[in-house]
Amino acid sequence: MNHRSVFIISDGTGITAGALSKLLEHFPNTKFTTTRLPFTDNDEKVQAGFEHIQKVADQDGIRPIVIMSVGNGEHRNRLKQANAYFIDLFHRFIYPLGSELNQEPLTGASIAYSSMGNSYHERMEAINFTLNHDDGMTNTGLDEAEVILIGVSRCGKTPTSIYLAMQFGIKAANYPLIPEDFERGSFPAAVEKNIDKIFGLTIKPERLHSVRSERRPDSFYASLDNCRKEIEKAENMMRRYGITWADSTSRSIEELSALILQKIRQR
Amino acid sequence: MNHRSVFIISDGTGITAGALSKLLEHFPNTKFTTTRLPFTDNDEKVQAGFEHIQKVADQDGIRPIVIMSVGNGEHRNRLKQANAYFIDLFHRFIYPLGSELNQEPLTGASIAYSSMGNSYHERMEAINFTLNHDDGMTNTGLDEAEVILIGVSRCGKTPTSIYLAMQFGIKAANYPLIPEDFERGSFPAAVEKNIDKIFGLTIKPERLHSVRSERRPDSFYASLDNCRKEIEKAENMMRRYGITWADSTSRSIEELSALILQKIRQR
Numbered sequence: 001m002n003h004r005s006v007f008i009i010s011d012g013t014g015i016t017a018g019a020l021s022k023l024l025e026h027f028p029n030t031k032f033t034t035t036r037l038p039f040t041d042n043d044e045k046v047q048a049g050f051e052h053i054q055k056v057a058d059q060d061g062i063r064p065i066v067i068m069s070v071g072n073g074e075h076r077n078r079l080k081q082a083n084a085y086f087i088d089l090f091h092r093f094i095y096p097l098g099s100e101l102n103q104e105p106l107t108g109a110s111i112a113y114s115s116m117g118n119s120y121h122e123r124m125e126a127i128n129f130t131l132n133h134d135d136g137m138t139n140t141g142l143d144e145a146e147v148i149l150i151g152v153s154r155c156g157k158t159p160t161s162i163y164l165a166m167q168f169g170i171k172a173a174n175y176p177l178i179p180e181d182f183e184r185g186s187f188p189a190a191v192e193k194n195i196d197k198i199f200g201l202t203i204k205p206e207r208l209h210s211v212r213s214e215r216r217p218d219s220f221y222a223s224l225d226n227c228r229k230e231i232e233k234a235e236n237m238m239r240r241y242g243i244t245w246a247d248s249t250s251r252s253i254e255e256l257s258a259l260i261l262q263k264i265r266q267r
Numbered sequence: 268m269n270h271r272s273v274f275i276i277s278d279g280t281g282i283t284a285g286a287l288s289k290l291l292e293h294f295p296n297t298k299f300t301t302t303r304l305p306f307t308d309n310d311e312k313v314q315a316g317f318e319h320i321q322k323v324a325d326q327d328g329i330r331p332i333v334i335m336s337v338g339n340g341e342h343r344n345r346l347k348q349a350n351a352y353f354i355d356l357f358h359r360f361i362y363p364l365g366s367e368l369n370q371e372p373l374t375g376a377s378i379a380y381s382s383m384g385n386s387y388h389e390r391m392e393a394i395n396f397t398l399n400h401d402d403g404m405t406n407t408g409l410d411e412a413e414v415i416l417i418g419v420s421r422c423g424k425t426p427t428s429i430y431l432a433m434q435f436g437i438k439a440a441n442y443p444l445i446p447e448d449f450e451r452g453s454f455p456a457a458v459e460k461n462i463d464k465i466f467g468l469t470i471k472p473e474r475l476h477s478v479r480s481e482r483r484p485d486s487f488y489a490s491l492d493n494c495r496k497e498i499e500k501a502e503n504m505m506r507r508y509g510i511t512w513a514d515s516t517s518r519s520i521e522e523l524s525a526l527i528l529q530k531i532r533q534r
Contacts, residue, residue, distance in 0.1 A: 002368070004368065012522070012525075013521045013522050013524075013525035014525060015286070015289075015434075015521050015525070016286055016287065016289050016290060019282070019283055019286030019287070020283065020286070020287065020360065022282075022283050022379040022380070023283060023356065023360055023361055023364070023379060024364070025373075025378050025379050026361050026364075026365075026372035026373045026374075026378050026379075027364070027365070027368055027370050027372055027373070028373060029370055030368055030370065036525075036528070036529075036532070038525040038526075038528075038529060039525065039526070039529070065364070065367070069290075085367045087360065087364075089290065092359055092360070093287065093290055093354065093359070094290055094293050097290070097291070097293075097294070097332070097354075098293075098294070100332070100352045101269070101271065101294055101297055103294050103296055103297065105293035105294055106292075106293045106294070106295060107293075110522065111292050111293050112289040112290060112292050112293075113289070113519050113521040113522055120519060124426060124520075127425075127426045127429065131401075131425065134398075158394075158398065159391060159394045159433070162394065162429060162433065163433065166426070166429065166430065166433060167282075252380050252387060253391075254280045254282050254380040255279070255280050255377065255380055257280075258279075258280035258281060258282070258303075258305040258306065259305075259306070261303070261305075262303075262305060262306070265303070
């Protein structure tokens with residue numbers, strides 16, 4: 001397998017440039033080794049970054065890929081003297097966009113993620129809400145939720161809720177379906193009155209068995225037979241209520257969240 | 268203020284294209300309204316996407332900005348018939364990268380975030396770890412942590428820990444500094460033995476007062492005077508131990524996380 005070094009260099013967090021580096025997964029035949037150089041926002045750090053890239057280029061014998069989000073033109077020029085393939089977000093994206101919008105872009109450091117405005121505050125609120133409504137911890141306040149994820153224990157509700165809150169500022173509660181719910185055949189009143197906010201998650205029994213076994217090996221709870229039965233009952237219940245659900249077995253929390261967000265936005 | 272409609276259109280989650288849309292914050296004189304069209308992965312959805320963009324272009328009287336990550340060439344061509352300014356991640360990034368790497372890129376849907384490989388598993392492990400070690404919930408297992416965030420209650424430890432876990436797969440524990448710690452003048456043994464993993468957070472008293480007052484208005488806990496004293500004691504303690512710390516008052520969790528990650532990587 002080929003190998004290529006990658007640098008994420010930014011005058012801010014490097015999050016946008018880092019997100020773009022996910023596009024490297026379109027090239028599965030190359031193994032990429034990534035170095036992050038955030039907060040590269042003065043002459044000294046720029047010089048150190050230049051030397052770092054140059055050194056790796058020499059060691060590798062092939063030029064690294066540099067994804068760069070640096071607002072200062074002199075700093076960009078200095079970095080570009082290194083022997084590398086540059087993906088310069090300013091030249092490829094921000095300046096062309098400026099022409100389209102007929103505006104000069106801000107070029108200060110850390111523009112994208114320094115915003116502490118309303119949307120940031122909403123995201124922090126959503127994270128607090130989600131942590132306080134994790135795993136059916138409390139049913140009060142569900143009226144405030146934008147979505148309530150349900151499903152059997154360990155099917156992926158918690159990380160998905162948190163991702164929704166963190167990335168999109170969605171107040172996501174979650175409620176685990178447990179044997180009592182199956183016996184009763186209905187949700188508790190606080191959930192039932194918010195039935196239109198529910199999104200279900202399910203999972204393949206083999207996968208659930210494996211996930212639960214990591215936490216409680218050889219338990220009844222983790223046994224394949226119990227996993228099968230719980231999932232069957234949960235799916236029957238969701239079907240009876242007409243709840244939309246998704247299988248988390250082969251979906252990442254990012255994919256699940258995008259599905260759920262789409263569903264919420266449609267309402 | 269100008270207004271511009273923005274579409275994030277993807278055959279997958281749209282997360283990469285969405286991350287790129289953060290660069291629009293370099294243009295503060297325009298108000299952007301964003302519509303996400305994830306999972307646009309068949310002829311029907313592509314046609315619906317095309318019509319949606321076209322309709323908004325007509326309504327706005329100015330062409331929308333479309334950030335597009337769609338692997339199928341025919342789908343891209345159909346979408347590009349809409350009256351819009353296109354930022355096509357395949358043409359701007361992936362194909363040029365393919366030339367550099369001398370490889371054909373994968374063009375299937377949802378490449379970037381469908382990966383359920385080792386790094387995904389690590390991230391999920393890290394999230395579980397972080398949730399189980401939030402707010403000093405348990406001191407056992409701190410040996411396993413990669414970083415332990417400390418600071419007074421409500422200074423931003425929890426959302427920052429979770430962000431570190433979710434985005435970077437870092438096992439981040441956190442430990443709140445409380446009056447008992449100040450009286451004792453030292454950390455509990457389990458924290459003390461992991462002193463080299465500690466990263467401190469601090470906050471301005473006025474901001475802490477405001478954050479705490481939202482939760483417990485008019486309490487001693489939230490009073491400006493108490494906030495001032497707690498922060499002073501916490502900073503003294505961190506100074507005495509030689510702990511690196513950052514002020515969360517005007518930094519987003521993304522900025523704090525990038526700082527912490529940099530510190531961890533230096534070790």
